[in-house]
Amino acid sequence: xxxxxxxxxLNKSFGPASIINDVSLDIAPGERHAIIGPNGAxxxxxxxxxxxxxxxxxxxxxxxxxxxxxxxxHEINKKGLSRSFQVSNIFTNMTVRENVRCxxxxxxxxxxxxxxxxxxNKAVQEKTWEVLEHCALTDKANVPAALLPYADQRALxxxxxIAGGADVILLDEPxxxxxxxxTARAVDLIRRATEGKTLLIVEHDMGVIFDLADRISVLxxxxxxxxxxxxxIRGNAAVREAYLGDEALPEEVA
Amino acid sequence: xxxxxxxxxxxxxxxxxxxxxxxxxxxxxAAILFAIPMTGPSRTFYTIAHQMxxxxxxxxxxxxxxxxxxxxxxxHAVYFGLGGYLAMHAMNWIEAGSGIxxxxxxxxxxxxxxxxxxxxxxxxGWPSCRKAGTTFAMISLGVAELIFAAAFMFDSFFGxxxxxxxxxxxxxxxxxxxxxxxxEVYWFIAFWTVVGVIGMWAFTRxxxxxxxxxxxxxxxxxxxxxxxxxxxxxxVFIFAGGFAGLAGGMAAVNYEIFTPDALSxxxxxxxxIMAYVGGITYFVGPIFGAILLTYMQSMLSDFTEAWLLxxxxxxxxxxxxxxxxxxxxxFGFFDGLRGDNPGRxxxxxxxxxxxxxxxxxxxxxxxxxxxxxxxxxxEVYEPFGLHLDITSVLSWVLVILPAVAGVWLxxxxxxxEDGQ
Numbered sequence: 175x176x177x178x179x180x181x182x183x184l185n186k187s188f189g190p191a192s193i194i195n196d197v198s199l200d201i202a203p204g205e206r207h208a209i210i211g212p213n214g215a216x217x218x219x220x221x222x223x224x225x226x227x228x229x230x231x232x233x234x235x236x237x238x239x240x241x242x243x244x245x246x247x248h249e250i251n252k253k254g255l256s257r258s259f260q261v262s263n264i265f266t267n268m269t270v271r272e273n274v275r276c277x278x279x280x281x282x283x284x285x286x287x288x289x290x291x292x293x294x295n296k297a298v299q300e301k302t303w304e305v306l307e308h309c310a311l312t313d314k315a316n317v318p319a320a321l322l323p324y325a326d327q328r329a330l331x332x333x334x335x336i337a338g339g340a341d342v343i344l345l346d347e348p349x350x351x352x353x354x355x356x357t358a359r360a361v362d363l364i365r366r367a368t369e370g371k372t373l374l375i376v377e378h379d380m381g382v383i384f385d386l387a388d389r390i391s392v393l394x395x396x397x398x399x400x401x402x403x404x405x406x407i408r409g410n411a412a413v414r415e416a417y418l419g420d421e422a423l424p425e426e427v428a
Numbered sequence: 429x430x431x432x433x434x435x436x437x438x439x440x441x442x443x444x445x446x447x448x449x450x451x452x453x454x455x456x457x458a459a460i461l462f463a464i465p466m467t468g469p470s471r472t473f474y475t476i477a478h479q480m481x482x483x484x485x486x487x488x489x490x491x492x493x494x495x496x497x498x499x500x501x502x503x504h505a506v507y508f509g510l511g512g513y514l515a516m517h518a519m520n521w522i523e524a525g526s527g528i529x530x531x532x533x534x535x536x537x538x539x540x541x542x543x544x545x546x547x548x549x550x551x552x553g554w555p556s557c558r559k560a561g562t563t564f565a566m567i568s569l570g571v572a573e574l575i576f577a578a579a580f581m582f583d584s585f586f587g588x589x590x591x592x593x594x595x596x597x598x599x600x601x602x603x604x605x606x607x608x609x610x611x612e613v614y615w616f617i618a619f620w621t622v623v624g625v626i627g628m629w630a631f632t633r634x635x636x637x638x639x640x641x642x643x644x645x646x647x648x649x650x651x652x653x654x655x656x657x658x659x660x661x662x663x664v665f666i667f668a669g670g671f672a673g674l675a676g677g678m679a680a681v682n683y684e685i686f687t688p689d690a691l692s693x694x695x696x697x698x699x700x701i702m703a704y705v706g707g708i709t710y711f712v713g714p715i716f717g718a719i720l721l722t723y724m725q726s727m728l729s730d731f732t733e734a735w736l737l738x739x740x741x742x743x744x745x746x747x748x749x750x751x752x753x754x755x756x757x758x759f760g761f762f763d764g765l766r767g768d769n770p771g772r773x774x775x776x777x778x779x780x781x782x783x784x785x786x787x788x789x790x791x792x793x794x795x796x797x798x799x800x801x802x803x804x805x806x807e808v809y810e811p812f813g814l815h816l817d818i819t820s821v822l823s824w825v826l827v828i829l830p831a832v833a834g835v836w837l838x839x840x841x842x843x844x845e846d847g848q
Contacts, residue, residue: 225652227651248652248655251652251654257652263648264645264646265645266645267641267644268638268642271440272641279635279638279639279653286635286636286655286660286663288634288635288637288667289634290634290635291633291634292634299440334649334652335652337653338653338654
């Protein structure tokens with residue numbers, strides 16, 4: 175069986191503290207998979223393990239059936255896995271256009287070139303424009319990233335993430351701190367930007383999750399207690415007990 | 429398709445803007461360099477101009493790692509010095525005329541310096557570029573001390589305290605320049621200054637140059653666009669070392685001597701100050717800084733023995749009150765004039781300028797009186813025919829009054845700004 179992303183017996187401990195316990199998960203190509211769980215469940219740690227920021231204590235991560243755990247983050251990115259961050263992680267002193275342009279460089283074979291003019295490569299300009307338009311950022315192209323409004327910074331975060339053309343996209347709370355209208359726009363952007371790609375998303379907004387995800391995994395204290403389709407998760411008694419407490423899952427999602 | 433082409437090109441600055449912002453300044457710079465000899469300058473002028481050219485290239489190379497790369501180095505003179513030493517040896521090889529060196533014109537020695545600086549950068553940068561931030565700064569300091577100490581141990585390469593000297597009037601005469609008279613050396617310096625400036629400007633436009641800025645802003649994110657930030661830093665460091673070596677090669681030909689002092693902490697600190705005072709967030713900043721500080725170094729030291737003190741005050745003032753440096757002040761001034769209310773802006777600006785000049789007056793009187801008093805020769809500071817003794821009331825009035833008035837005026841100007 176081929177899976178876009180596969181975690182097998184993944185463990186991560188920091189000293190005596192075990193943050194991720196025996197997590198196994200298979201995500202099919204093209205699937206939109208969400209991870210939910212209470213604060214401190216280890217969602218961000220899991221992302222850091224997959225994207226290569228941390229090395230697993232034991233277990234493996236495979237991308238398209240190739241083991242990637244243990245590789246440095248930039249090598250993993252080159253193999254087609256890209257991620258965004260919970261806090262905006264952008265190149266603050268550069269313009270929006272330059273941010274995205276940096277994101278497309280590698281996929282267009284620019285490497286570490288010091289003999290090419292970045293401005294005269296047509297493919298780079300075209301791809302940059304394409305990504306900017308995709309993320310509705312063309313009118314802010316020459317604004318320094320640090321001066322962008324918050325919602326646009328989040329959009330830029332996604333733009334950089336998808337700019338390299340990775341097949342597997344990890345989004346860490348893309349709508350955190352957004353208003354309702356901004357969230358709706360962000361969900362729309364995510365849907366368009368990850369068309370035909372594999373998406374793994376961590377999110378707190380249940381509306382977004384149930385709207386977007388094909389399958390959901392619930393992570394509690396570093397363990398996955400359930401993986402199922404949204405309807406299954408909604409009806410899962412263990413999930414309700416462990417994670418939701420008195421807060422109810424939305425019964426109806428438009 | 430043609431629509432797409434149209435739109436994506438619109439995002440970049442227009443051709444006119446590119447010409448104004450990029451090509452034109454370099455043309456003007458080259459034109460000024462070309463025009464200078466026509467004014468029949470003095471020997472002193474040439475001497476200072478040559479030092480400026482060398483420092484412009486040196487300071488720009490430093491800013492490749494500080495301003496564009498976000499790496500604070502306390503040992504950049506190491507690459508200037510090692511490049512310069514190699515060029516100095518090459519000059520002697522040319523004089524000996526052995527092997528291929530007989531065919532190499534002295535004019536191209538800065539390229540030897542570039543190679544030497546880049547090689548030193550490649551060797552020293554390998555361990556030191558693994559970490560940024562404080563670690564990098566500390567390693568650079570350690571390396572600078574190490575190389576300086578080594579310079580007194582390996583006499584055959586560094587020549588001990590006397591250094592290595594040579595004669596530039598040997599070998600093939602490029603462009604019919606014997607490089608003997610100072611006005612012929614001028615063309616050599618001008619040529620390599622322009623080459624250095626254009627080369628380093630072009631570097632900022634390459635993928636690697638842009639990745640350097642990205643790594644400065646956010647090294648972690650660089651990993652997630654598929655690049656290794658350590659490798660970006662390392663490659664940039666090699667180039668910065670190379671261009672510092674180019675400046676070293678220029679200095680070798682200009683002075684015909686290199687001593688271990690050239691790679692000590694003193695020039696390393698001076699290049700930091702030049703770049704920072706000029707403004708590290710702008711490409712041209714270090715050029716401004718190099719011109720001003722070289723001038724101060726050469727001319728101000730004739731006027732006052734306390735010039736290093738003024739230099740220190742200038743540096744601290746820039747760090748505290750104008751972190752974008754002289755370039756920031758200059759461009760900020762023109763931006764303000766183009767702003768909503770140029771009259772009001774100009775008024776405040778002049779008020780602030782007056783305030784600064786007043787504070788400076790108080791400072792100068794204080795420093796000059798103190799220096800003479802401290803020397804104990806009974807010398808008295810006599811500007812404009814005044815007799816400013818340390819015991820005279822007038823002296824202290826001239827210290828305190830301008831200082832207080834200056835502080836008040838600048839604060840008033842700032843308050844006006846906040847109030848609007």
